[in-house]
Amino acid sequence: MSLFSDNIRALRVRHNISQEKVATSLMITRGRYVKYEDGTSEAPYEILKKIAQYYQMSIDLLLSVDIRKIDVNELLKLENNRLVLPIQVDQMGENCIEVVTQKVKAGYLNGYADPEYIEQLQQISLPFLGVGKYRGFPVEGDSMPPHQNGDIIVGRYVEQLGEILGGRTYIIITRTEGMVYKRLNTNKQNTLTVSSDNYFYPPYEVKASDILEIWEYQCSIARSDKKTEELESTTIKNMFVELKKDILEVKKNIGLST
Template identity: 35%
Template sequence: MTSAKHFFGKNVRFLRERRKLTQEDLSQKLDMTRVKLSAIEAGRTENPASNDIILFSDFFQISIDTFFRVDLSKLSELKIRDLEAGNDVYMTGGSLRVLAVSVDKANKENIEYVPIKAKAGYRNGFSDPDYIATLPKFSLPTVPQSGTFRMFPTAGDSMLPIPEGADVICEFLEDWTRIKPGTLCILTLKGEQDLVFKSVTIDLEARTFCLHSLNKAYSPYEVAVSDVLEVWKYHSYQSRDVPEPLSDIQNVSKSITAILSRLERIEHKID
């Protein structure tokens, strides 16, 4: 039986270089010989001493399980900072959910685009860095630098007035328990649906997501929390469609809203 591959030595070197420390710098900080540190980084120490493992974990603020199991060089800077801040579920004995992302030459996260042809395979490949690497990538100045964003194509008319075929940009949510009722999200689901774009309300007691379409012709439905693989919060959308001209009723409604808004401002000035 072959031993499982681990990334301990590679991760030590990666984290050391990320902090711009020489081997001599780090060995002094850890009260360790440079020769021992060099051997660990090179993978020549097959079974590092437990005391040394704890030293590295405490110094870099990365859990021991993550140190061994996850190739940190494959993660974005944002995710590494998350781990250093203590947002590492291995610390609490859970199972690490590593979001696969790609980065540009400046180590900034790209926005990956999931084309229609790739949607069918996304459910199986969403956590695979090799699969994510095959997706088209771009950046937008209007999207915040913090956070992880992805673009998904929409189909059908269940989310009108957002046009059919629009491309929706969303932000990845690690903690979906705090989203407000009625938040627009794209969910990656188990089963036949794969990706759905809905207004989401969570029932934590029942452990269900209640999904509503903006188009009232579609009835709401529920999915179990256990069937949800990812939650992406709506940020914006892009579409080639030109909006329909406003109807006479819509124009009247818009004018009334504008008048009421002016009256409210006048009242505030008088008060």
């Protein structure tokens, strides 16, 4: 049996529903549904979608997380009561902010929807942020000054792509690029154009179908007290150094003396 088969069986038993009733709700025969539950047949996308809607559970959770090991009350409820995001709360019942450190960053793509993985993350509390689900992510590279390696960007979870705004910065989790922190230029129907604040790096497009999560910038936790002007100066200096290298390379290729 597959994890999906185990999950839909566990959900049906948990809700004390018969196989016949589930099959009727899905507008299929009981015999067809039984094959999905015992793992002898794989459910097509349309049936997956109907089952997810029936139990108000995301397809991602049905396919990748063992529902038997978690309490759905500890998952964040999104639009239409859809359950998708594991959350942690403190003793006062307030949402904790999980911090994805550099050490565990590599595992986030596999564990972002796994409550056991989320539970192991370090946690902090920032009461001034108010209502919402927040998470901290590490900065890597020099593409978004004044943020530097080792800084933590705290973002608010964005439920729908339509909520994101041009000019704002976001942590974007994608299947191909992994975790990136960028500024949104344009938000088209199926594509986002994002850019770095360090103009040395060119803008690029992100397909909406490739996006797993988006977190809108709320605040940062930084170790450096360098002025933005200093960082910009360093960035400009680096750009001229790279430009000089490129010019020397071009001259070398065309046989000109330097």
